[in-house]
Amino acid sequence: MAPTSSAIALFAAAALLTSASALVPSTSAFRRSLALASAKDSICDSPGDPSMILNVSVDLGDKKVEVMKGISAAIAATTGKPESYVSVCVQDNASIIFGGEETNCALGCMYSIGAINQENNGKIQKAVSDLLAPFGVPDDKMYINYFDVARENCGWSSRTFAG
Numbered sequence: 056m057a058p059t060s061s062a063i064a065l066f067a068a069a070a071l072l073t074s075a076s077a078l079v080p081s082t083s084a085f086r087r088s089l090a091l092a093s094a095k096d097s098i099c100d101s102p103g104d105p106s107m108i109l110n111v112s113v114d115l116g117d118k119k120v121e122v123m124k125g126i127s128a129a130i131a132a133t134t135g136k137p138e139s140y141v142s143v144c145v146q147d148n149a150s151i152i153f154g155g156e157e158t159n160c161a162l163g164c165m166y167s168i169g170a171i172n173q174e175n176n177g178k179i180q181k182a183v184s185d186l187l188a189p190f191g192v193p194d195d196k197m198y199i200n201y202f203d204v205a206r207e208n209c210g211w212s213s214r215t216f217a218g
Contacts, residue, residue, distance in 0.1 A: 104209045104216070105130045105170065106142040109163035109183070109199070110149035113190045119147055122186050129182035134170035153196050160196035161187055168216060171203035 107126055115122055123143045131138035153160035165171070165179060179201075184194035207217035 104142070104204060104211065105134050105136050105140060105165070105167040106144075107163055107165045107179075107183075107199075108144045108146075109161060110146045110151060111161045111187060111190070111192060112149055112151045112153075112157075113147060113159050113187075113192055115145070115147040115190060118190075119145060125186045126183055129179055129186075130165070133175045133178045133182070134167060136167075136170065158196055159191045159193065161192050161199075162197070163199040164202065165199055166202045166204050166209075168204050168206055168209055171201045176201045 107130060109126070123145050126145070127138055127141045127143045130136075130141045130143070149162075151160050151162050152158070153162075161183070163183070165176075176199075180197075180199055183199060184192075184197060187197065188194070205217075207215050209216050
């Protein structure tokens with residue numbers, strides 16, 4: 056694993072704090088610095104912001120909350136993050152065109168600090184497609200864009216996840 060910028064900064068700080076006769080820290084000091092940086096930069100083991108905003112052109116009626124709960128459960132199961140962190144917003148009866156036509160379709164965005172990757176995105180896409188199929192939304196008329204959000208670009212509880 057290549058050192059992150061935080062690891063390099065910690066290594067440099069450790070080097071400066073050593074005595075003048077030994078400007079390079081020991082291997083164990085470097086490993087400790089790297090471990091601290093890796094723990095700080097780790098995004099998969101910390102709370103994140105898995106959220107989805109989904110606009111659908113169809114009326115979900117009294118099943119809207121059921122669809123949102125299904126999406127929430129799928130996101131939690133796929134990302135490995137507790138469902139208590141997941142947020143889902145579904146706007147039905149949205150004015151959307153797909154391929155220049157007014158048709159049953161969906162358009163959405165998924166955001167998360169980590170856990171955005173090909174495998175997870177595919178699983179979530181399939182789950183959302185399966186949930187919307189009974190409402191006449193074909194899976195080839197749905198775009199969901201997936202965004203891996205940096206900790207400093209995600210706000211929660213009067214701060215960002217970076218501090």
